[in-house]
Amino acid sequence: MAIPPSWIIQTGRSIWTQIWQLMMSQLAPRDDRGEYQRPQSEFRQHIEGIYIPQPNRYRLYVGWSCPWAHRTLVVRALKGLEGAIDVTLLQGDANAGGWRLPEPAHGCQTLAELYRYGKTGYTGRSTVPMLWDTQTYSIVNNESAEIIEILNSEFNEYAAHPDLDLAPDDLQDAIYRWNETIYHTVNNGVYRCGFAQTQTAYDRAYRELFATLDRIDNLLANQAYLCGDRLTLADVRLFTTLIRFDLVYHTLFKCNRRRIRDYPQLQDYVYRIYHLPGVAATCDFPTILADYYGNLFPLNPGGIIPQLPDLSYLIDRREVQTI
Numbered sequence: 396m397a398i399p400p401s402w403i404i405q406t407g408r409s410i411w412t413q414i415w416q417l418m419m420s421q422l423a424p425r426d427d428r429g430e431y432q433r434p435q436s437e438f439r440q441h442i443e444g445i446y447i448p449q450p451n452r453y454r455l456y457v458g459w460s461c462p463w464a465h466r467t468l469v470v471r472a473l474k475g476l477e478g479a480i481d482v483t484l485l486q487g488d489a490n491a492g493g494w495r496l497p498e499p500a501h502g503c504q505t506l507a508e509l510y511r512y513g514k515t516g517y518t519g520r521s522t523v524p525m526l527w528d529t530q531t532y533s534i535v536n537n538e539s540a541e542i543i544e545i546l547n548s549e550f551n552e553y554a555a556h557p558d559l560d561l562a563p564d565d566l567q568d569a570i571y572r573w574n575e576t577i578y579h580t581v582n583n584g585v586y587r588c589g590f591a592q593t594q595t596a597y598d599r600a601y602r603e604l605f606a607t608l609d610r611i612d613n614l615l616a617n618q619a620y621l622c623g624d625r626l627t628l629a630d631v632r633l634f635t636t637l638i639r640f641d642l643v644y645h646t647l648f649k650c651n652r653r654r655i656r657d658y659p660q661l662q663d664y665v666y667r668i669y670h671l672p673g674v675a676a677t678c679d680f681p682t683i684l685a686d687y688y689g690n691l692f693p694l695n696p697g698g699i700i701p702q703l704p705d706l707s708y709l710i711d712r713r714e715v716q717t718i
């Protein structure tokens with residue numbers, strides 16, 4: 396078989412690069428150095444004022460594949476809030492590039508329409524997770540870091556595990572420090588690798604990501620969780636990125652120095668959290684694969700969805716701890 400003539404290769408490369416840059420500029424805003432800049436979440440209310448803690452008043456809109464939404468599902472499960480906070484699972488729409496409701500609500504078919512129903516004229520991003528108030532038809536909060544704090548502390552009256560405090564006072568400083576490091580280098584770090592638009596931006600993100608993973612792997616030789624022997628919100632935030640790592644970030648986002656199953660301590664850590672009551676049921680591996688490879692089209696133009704990688708580190712029988 397003959398290689399295509401060089402003019403076809405050069406034209407194809409030039410057209411593809413221009414279209415790729417155009418699509419990436421929409422998908423992933425960048426700074427002058429080509430580094431991915433994640434936009435700020437806009438709805439930042441807490442459960443106060445008009446938002447009174449009541450059972451079955453608030454609804455979480457989530458998608459299985461999203462690591463930010465996954466945080467809220469994990470905290471809801473750990474706190475035993477399934478009976479008090481309802482969930483709507485959305486589907487990623489690869490063609491429209493957004494989230495679709497499983498059935499219409501208030502005449503809305505998509506999450507973007509629901510955002511506009513909650514706030515007329517809204518033109519920002521329509522992201523999951525989103526905490527919706529079914530009484531005032533308004534968006535309470537769409538920042539996962541804050542929604543998990545709300546779920547941890549505001550609905551204890553209705554929680555099956557009200558005594559589980561994932562952000563105890565004596566660990567506040569440690570949680571804050573870990574959150575800062577993990578957000579920049581790991582949670583958003585994998586996106587900084589995958590969405591980098593220059594080699595330098597990718598190299599920097601990659602170095603910082605693996606420096607943090609190496610550091611945490613060493614730390615976990617002596618303690619079960621990031622802040623000691625108690626699970627905290629910082630662990631939840633780390634977990635939802637790590638559980639996707641071997642599936643999607645390692646390959647699709649080019650985070651390929653090591654997989655989680657290559658790290659002796661990190662794999663035990665992910666295993667331990669995965670087997671906490673209710674957590675495994677929040678992890679849908681086939682949907683994570685299909686959504687990342689199907690919806691992040693510029694990163695996978697051929698549209699082939701890979702097979703599930705080896706996740707046996709999650710199912711090998713080992714001693715499981717409780718919180």
Ligand SMILES: N[C@@H](CCC(=O)N[C@@H](CS)C(=O)NCC(=O)O)C(=O)O
Pocket residue numbers: 435436460461462463464492493520521522523524537538539540
């Ligand atoms: N800062 C947000 C980020 C959430 C986010 O980026 N969610 C993505 C899915 S992983 C999304 O819904 N994107 C849709 C869009 O940008 O239109 C959070 O942590 O809650």
